[in-house]
Amino acid sequence: MHTTDRPLRAPGADIEAKPLLGAFLDRPTAPAPRAALANRSWLLRALTVTGLLVVAAAITFITTSDTTASLGTSIEECAWAALEEHVSLLDVPPIPRSEFLARQQRLAAALKAEGVDAFIAEPSASTAYYANVSAAFDLSERPFLVILDSRAEFSYLVPSFEAGRIAALDMVYDTKAVIQWDETQSPYAVLKDKTKLGRVMVDEHARFMIAAGLGGAGIEVVPMSATVQKLRAVKQESEIAILRGINRFTRQLVRALRPCIRVGMTQEEVTQAAKALFTRAGVGEGFWAIILFGDQAAFPHGGKHGKTLQHGEFVLIDIGSSLHSYGSDVTRTVLPPSATVSKELLDMWHTVHAAQSAGFELMHPNQTCSDIDAASRKPVEAAGLGPYYTHRLGHGLGLEMHEHPYLNGANKEKLSIGEVATNEPGIYVTTEQASEIGWKTGFGIRLEDPILVTKDGGEPLTGRRALSPYDP
Ligand SMILES: *[C@@H]1O[C@H](CO)[C@@H](O)[C@H](O)[C@H]1NC(C)=O
Ligand SMILES: *[C@@H]1O[C@H](CO)[C@@H](O)[C@H](O)[C@H]1NC(C)=O
Secondary structure, three states, X not given: OOOOOOOOOOOOOOOOHHHHHHHHHHOOOOOXXXXXXXXXXXXXXXXXXXXXXXXXXXXXXXXXXXXXXXXXXXXXXXXXXXXHHHHHHHOOOOOOHHHHHHHHHHHHHHHHHOOOOEEEEOOOHHHHHHHOOOOOOOOOOOOOEEEEEOOOOEEEEEEHHHHHHHHOOOOOOOOEEEEEEOOOOOHHHHHHHHHOOOEEEEOOOOOHHHHHHHHHOOOEEEEOOHHHHHHHHEOOHHHHHHHHHXXXXXXXXXXXXXXXXXXXOEHHHHHHHHHHHHHHHOOOOOOEEEEEEHHHHHOOOOOOOOOEOOOOOOEEEEEEOEEOOEEOOEEEEEOOOOOOOOHHHHHHHHHHHHHHHHHHHOOOOOOEHHHHHXXXXXXXXXXXXXXXXXXXXXXXXXXXOOEEEEEOOOOOOEOOOOEEEEEXXXXXXXXXXXXXXXXXXXXXEEOEEEEEEEOOEEEEOOOOXXXXXXXX
16 A cells, blocks of 8 residues: 655654663673672772763763654664665666667557557656656646657657757657647647647546647547556566565565564654665655554554554554655564564454455456455455455556556456556454454554566565564
């Protein structure tokens, strides 16, 4: 799952000194030098006492002055020691120019087959895919349109005064034509006049004003077809390599983080450490995280700030980042090494795991998305918890964090080899609802792996699914 980033809380806002001090005190202290122990002089004893006071004062100073920084740093350092060896997973080349040109050819063939003259898009995941025009380009009220026609020719429509700025983008094309409009003209009329386009397919993310403008200029507009949608949903080898790299790394990050989490820590401290780890590995840009303890995890997209981890609670970690603009999206519900939960709660974890397995077993070519979603609900329904599995099984993952194909109850689309979709069942019971199932406290459990559809079935792009809360 993924949602827009919540702003991180300011450091130092809500850390209790107690658990930190506990952490210091739990550490084995260095053995005192024998000579000092043997010496009984009052002077030395006084000096020792003074020394202890200085140490105590120093600890107090550290714990009260900069608790978040020191504790956040200690989680980060603890996890980095285990994560560092996995940074090489990120050594994957970006999409080569030849692949962009091949995409333009595949699109042209599809347009031709559908009797459409051209595909038109605003800066979006589609332009990033076909022409390396980033989805991050700011849209304005003045249209900047990327046009790929059924002969695989590339052109763009641009306001004259912006032509220089746009020409400087790292667009990929074989040959290009630039169509400029100035402020005395209708951009759509200029486009019609210069290109003679009769029938165009408009990208699903283009704004309605674009479709309306084209229509108003006498160009027939058709919506994006399922065939064209599939072109980007089906991943090529270079994309799969990137998705594998970033998703495997993301799982390793969760694995490295887990043993460093302690009772008493706040959700925000763990979030900060996760972000610092991605940044240290060089992929902090696209970072986002949902880290929830205990009953806070009953809200799939996050609960309140400042919650500290208690004994008997799960830690839900849903995080991702991006590599060469391709996303990672991984969720694990874990327990730190010495922590435990009730048997009932542990059984619940295994019910979610069974739901994930049931979906996974069907993530084969030609299986229908709604059937896969339905299969994943069976184990949860058998446990009497059907109503608490509140969202779809998953979503496609690529240049967008959520894209086609969607694994939900209404989608009759069939999976194809090369498609990637998350498999992320969950059970969510809020503390308010807990009495409905005879419990006192709420909880939330989710497990998520992006799965590549291959001819032999599903491949978890994380490298491996979770085995237990202690082995994510
Ligand atoms: C695509 O754009 C990025 C960012 O501007 C650039 O680094 C990369 O070299 C471009 N790719 C190609 C194949 O030109
Ligand atoms: C999927 O279905 C299509 C059309 O029915 C068929 O041609 C293809 O062989 C099937 N693929 C697999 C892997 O079963």
